[in-house]
Amino acid sequence: MPGRNHLYVPGPTNIPDAVLSAMHVPMEDHRRPDFPALVTPLLENLKKVFRTEAGQCFIFPATGTAGWEIALSNTLSPGDKVLSYRFGQFSHLWIDLARRLGLEVEYEEVPWGQGVPLDRLEARLKADTAHEIKAVLICHNETATGVTNDLPAVRKAIDAAGHPALFYVDGVSSIGSLDFRMDEWGIDIGVAGSQKGFMLPAGLALLGFSQKALKARESAKCKRAFLDINDHILHNAGGFFPYTPSIPLLYGLRKSLELLLEEGLENVYARHARLAEGVRRAVAAWGLQLCAQDPKWYSNTVSAVVVPPEFDARDVIHTAYFRYNLSLGAGLSEVSGKVFRIGHLGDLNELSLASAIVGSEMAMLDVGIPLTPGSGIAAASAHWRETAPVIQPRV
Structure with a gap:
């Protein structure tokens, strides 16, 4: 045609020509001495898009779905209870993934086309006086229905309940496009994927962890290997990755971050x-x-x-x-x-x-x-x- x-x-989404050109690079050694000159600024500029100064960002050669698993498995243990709401296909899939990891998922059915019922969220957390709920999972932008949730209001509800639950956000179709303020809104983990607002091919899971979330990994007992952030923390400190990264996608990410921050x-x-x-x-x-x-x-x-x-x-x-x-x-x-x-x-x-x-x-x-x-x-x-x-x- x-x-x-x-x-x-x-x-x-559509990929800008500048990003396509940036990804057209010969292969190179990902252990070379000057590789940190590519990696370290990427991690710092990613923090600017996630709007976090206190947190730490991670780049995995994976997808947004893997990002959900990274968030949960690195901070929780089998049997931990999490609270969520099912109001579209992607909130449904995150709930399903959490169950497969061995978490106890309590969720409320919400009519598709609506968002998180903030009053019921606050009431449920207030009722959890023993603090059995360890995390609240919220899909920021439910792609299946075109519904965006009010994240500051979710944080307000958690605070009003005086509840210590971690606050996790699926921002796959929002981060890089919609207002997202990790530190200001008290978000503990934000999950993004490269193929939406970051204007890249699929293949990168992009995450931001708060200090509270990083602390939670010390007691997390969910099994993890390839998706373990501990390995990234160790290697990212020197500007490297624990395994072979997708080098073209890293160059593409550098250009996409440059475009977002320039605009x-x-x-x-x-x-x-x-x-x-x-x-x-x-x-x-x-x-x-x-x-x-x-x-x-x-x-x-x-x-x-x-x-x-x-x-x-x-x-x-x-x-x-x-x-x-x-x-x-x-x-x-x-x-x-x-x-x-x-x-x-x-x-x-x-x-x-x-x-x-x-x-x-x-x-x-x-x-x-x-x-x-x-x-x-x-x-x-x-x-x-x-x-x-x-x-x-x-x-």
């Missing part, structure tokens, strides 16, 4: 918010709804669009891909066939995101979903034009 594929799933994290967050609002205006103009049931939960990295009940979202996705070379995210598990997802994170601007809106609209029209042609992009572009940065007049 002529032309490039328009990739608008919520991960993997400025506050500007990155604002760009994602502005572009996401354009998508939401388009969805409203189509006469459709988001899976996220309240504006307080709207995600700035992914919108899950609910199709009318007499239609199947998989037909929209199929048509968009084979007719217009547009990749949209599928509905997962409980929302399969009910939603299609537009990922709007990473390396994108108004014109690139416009292709996702126009292609989605054409595919929906093709499968018979009634909407006014051109309504979506008109609404989105109006918002983007109204909020566009001011440019200097031509002289």
Whole structure:
């Protein structure tokens, strides 16, 4: 099919040309004397994105899913109780992984499209007077439903309960795109993956550990080998890794961190918010709804669009891909066939995101979903034009 594929799933995301070029390197010795000149600044700049000065960051040749396991296995012991909420596919998978590690998982079912019930979280922690709950697991941005949770409010609920539980956050589809402040919000472990806001191929699990989390590893008895942070602590101190890293991904990460920090994290967050609002205006103009049931939960990295009940979202996705070379995210598990997802994170601007809106609209029209042609992009572009940065007049 002529032309490039328009990739608008919520991960993997589009890779900037500068990052692609940075990864195009010959292989080199990862034990060479000057290798720390690459590794040490990476770990320091990663702390800037996680917004932590007190914590320590780690880079594993793995995935976000492995990041969940790294967080749990390095700080907890079999039989420990953790508290979580199931409100989407990825919160579900983290719960499942915790159980497989031998942890006792207490979780509450939440309707998909909603977020963490903060009042019930606080009440449950207050009721745990014996402090049996050792950790709270929160998915910051539930990619399956386009729901973002209020992490400062979660921390406030934990503090209001006077509970010592560790606070773990799945930030795979948020860190590097949405506001995330590890130290300020009292987050003990943040988990990210390279293939979303960091604009890289999949293959790196990126984590930040607080000092409290690092202390917890001293008594953790979950079995671990390849995913043991102790080995990283030992070798990272000298600028090395305990085993062979993915050198091209490290060079790509150096460039992606450079791009994020050059733009400025506050500007990155604002760009994602502005572009996401354009998508939401388009969805409203189509006469459709988001899976996220309240504006307080709207995600700035992914919108899950609910199709009318007499239609199947998989037909929209199929048509968009084979007719217009547009990749949209599928509905997962409980929302399969009910939603299609537009990922709007990473390396994108108004014109690139416009292709996702126009292609989605054409595919929906093709499968018979009634909407006014051109309504979506008109609404989105109006918002983007109204909020566009001011440019200097031509002289």
